[in-house]
Amino acid sequence: MTVWERPEPPTRPVPLDRERIVAAAVALADEGGLEAVSLRKVAARLNAGPMRLYGFISTKDDLFDLMLDEVQAEILPGERAEDWREALGGLARRTREAALRHEWLAELLGGRPALGPNGLALTESTLAALDGVTDVDTALRAVETVSSYFIGAIRREVAALRAERASGLSDREWQRARGPHVTRELATGRFPALARAVHEGSEVDAATSFATGLEWVLDAVAARLDRPPA
């Protein structure tokens, strides 16, 4: 049998692993949001059939868990934080920055327990920064409170960002009255306090708003760390 008669050996499938899968999914989400991530599209990016993925994940939620853990690697602190305040504040700031790079992160944050390796490492490093500063219970409470704050804040910020983008309005216009509908509602006089806030409030950018709230919460933690728990 000559070469010409023998068929070309079938192209072996591209080797796959979770890393590659997650990378493809993250890329897809960065481009089109979480809803753009479908098993078919992820597989297509890897020149594979959709069913191939089920060797590495067993459900689509698994993929989201992996994606969350993946970006949490970006949030890990560079070097050991100097003090607890820097550790907690840094965690909040770095999470926010990651969420601005990957807006879909806001949808996942707090929505599922983060028990992947990076998620655990993140909790570990945060708790470690509070070691020796207080008792375990207060430390846990502190981490929970700060985490709750920045999860909520990031969520709100990203939601506002998207709404603004979807409305096509400028930054300023949107922040002022949140589109024609709210402007109209305010004009009815049924929401005087809200109207005053919108008209008299000075516009602050999201970054400083986030930072301000964060400082408040960190101050609250500091107040509890100073005295022993009641």
Place this chain on the structure above:
Amino acid sequence: MTVWERPEPPTRPVPLDRERIVAAAVALADEGGLEAVSLRKVAARLNAGPMRLYGFISTKDDLFDLMLDEVQAEILPGERAEDWREALGGLARRTREAALRHEWLAELLGGRPALGPNGLALTESTLAALDGVTDVDTALRAVETVSSYFIGAIRREVAALRAERASGLSDREWQRARGPHVTRELATGRFPALARAVHEGSEVDAATSFATGLEWVLDAVAARLDRPPA
């Protein structure tokens, strides 16, 4: 033509309105979570075809907006709050309670601007409680900070609740080590601070954990209200 020959007049379609649609959607979500809400199923509950809904909403997200506004009605304060602290704290507590009644609320909270009538009324009443207590800017910052806190906290709590339920583990077991996987990870010794926290931390129920963090944040707000802004 006798009666027998004339066909029965066609059953006129059930009159529909947004209220009915939203009620059906909320009921569906209460039973099976947000993902159980499909336009087909909502319509089926109302003895209507799916397309019928498009006269009242123009997209599925619209339906979510309406659902969010609907439950926000449950969060509206009964009577005018005594002081700002009661107003902000009450808002947080009532939101949490609503989220425990409607777990799907956690998925929506903070995910979209709440500009429906009840959402606006909620913001109005909250801002009104701060009227005269501080300047507009500080009031806005206070509302944002507290809102961020409880949105994040509720999200975390509901997520934990669901994970626990899905794992089939008991309350205690789960809270202790979050399932076999984390137990194994902790045993490796790579997460000493986390391990200490899990083993030495006293278990607190979600309600008091929420309340504690809330008090901290409210204290932080109080501290800023006392002195004029820097």
Place this chain on the structure above:
DNA sequence: CTCGGGTCAATACAGTGTATCGACGCGAGA
């Protein structure tokens, strides 16, 4: 050289959101 096992993908299925379109009942005008 053959056969068994395991891997991969094609097919299938039930379900989704939404666009299109055809039929049909009702109200207005003759």
Place this chain on the structure above:
DNA sequence: TCTCGCGTCGATACACTGTATTGACCCGAG
């Protein structure tokens, strides 16, 4: 009273989703 147009409703259709099943096919062991 008849008719016509309009507007409303739902059947159908489409592109897509996550996932179960199944069948083909390659590799390595006997």
